[in-house]
Amino acid sequence: MYQEAARAMGLFDNRDEGIMAFDELVDTGAAPAQLRWIFCVLATEGSPALAIWDTHEQFLGADIRDQLLRTTSSPHPDVVRNRLLFILQSLLRGLGGSLVEIGLLEPVERQHEIDTECLQWGGDRDNLCTFKDGLTQEQRVVYDSVMHVTILENPSPIHIDGRAGRGKTYVMYPIIGALRKVDQLILLSASSAFAAKNYPGGRKTHYLYGIPVDEYNPHLKSSVGPHSDRAKLL
Numbered sequence: 001m002y003q004e005a006a007r008a009m010g011l012f013d014n015r016d017e018g019i020m021a022f023d024e025l026v027d028t029g030a031a032p033a034q035l036r037w038i039f040c041v042l043a044t045e046g047s048p049a050l051a052i053w054d055t056h057e058q059f060l061g062a063d064i065r066d067q068l069l070r071t072t073s074s075p076h077p078d079v080v081r082n083r084l085l086f087i088l089q090s091l092l093r094g095l096g097g098s099l100v101e102i103g104l105l106e107p108v109e110r111q112h113e114i115d116t117e118c119l120q121w122g123g124d125r126d127n128l129c130t131f132k133d134g135l136t137q138e139q140r141v142v143y144d145s146v147m148h149v150t151i152l153e154n155p156s157p158i159h160i161d162g163r164a165g166r167g168k169t170y171v172m173y174p175i176i177g178a179l180r181k182v183d184q185l186i187l188l189s190a191s192s193a194f195a196a197k198n199y200p201g202g203r204k205t206h207y208l209y210g211i212p213v214d215e216y217n218p219h220l221k222s223s224v225g226p227h228s229d230r231a232k233l234l
């Protein structure tokens with residue numbers, strides 16, 4: 001509407017005006033939600049949305065990436081983009097437009113948990129294996145033993161124990177990183193959220209396995225259905 005009025009007044013003749021206006025908004029530090037709204041308005045008004053998208057996709061999805069950074073050190077760009085496209089799709093629909101009309105692909109409707117988990121760690125693979133060189137000799141023995149077991153066909157469970165502060169958590173980082181680097185799925189859980197957040201991608205055990213927290217429920221039936229995505233992931 002504003003653009004129509006501006007056009008009528010001869011203030012918005014050039015198609016590049018939309019791009020310039022958007023550039024300016026980004027420079028002034030507008031919030032991603034604001035940018036997304038303006039992006040959709042400009043797109044439905046006929047501004048070259050693809051050019052804006054190509055230059056500013058990272059700003060449009062900055063908050064989505066930040067949110068993912070709480071659980072992963074390197075969110076995969078495809079995951080960020082997919083979530084961003086879902087939001088834009090909904091905004092555009094509200095304005096009577098669509099992603100296809102402006103030349104963007106529709107988001108993938110339903111990403112399986114396995115895909116999401118793999119994608120989440122595929123972003124910056126070289127960053128996954130840090131810490132390995134700084135391990136103590138004792139930690140190195142643990143690292144080698146665990147890595148050895150992971151290549152066996154029928155690996156047995158491993159229990160790592162040691163005095164408080166000995167470096168048990170620390171030694172897990174390069175193990176997790178090395179395995180994720182070669183596309184192994186690593187699901188990390190701890191019984192408290194505080195402990196879970198020590199690990200990249202850590203989740204509360206109750207959440208991951210769908211364990212009910214109702215102490216009066218004697219059956220402890222998991223909320224994870226046998227044919228669910230989560231079951232496949234597990």
Ligand SMILES: Nc1ncnc2c1ncn2[C@@H]1O[C@H](COP(=O)(O)OP(=O)(O)OP(=O)(O)O)[C@@H](O)[C@H]1O
Nearest residue numbers: 134135136139162163164165166167168169170171
């Ligand atoms: N090889 C290492 N190089 C540098 N810092 C290390 C190393 N190993 C452990 N640390 C540091 O020592 C501290 C204790 O390590 P960590 O938390 O892994 O111990 P923990 O055995 O898991 O402890 P707790 O039993 O209390 O959970 C942490 O600050 C960790 O960063």
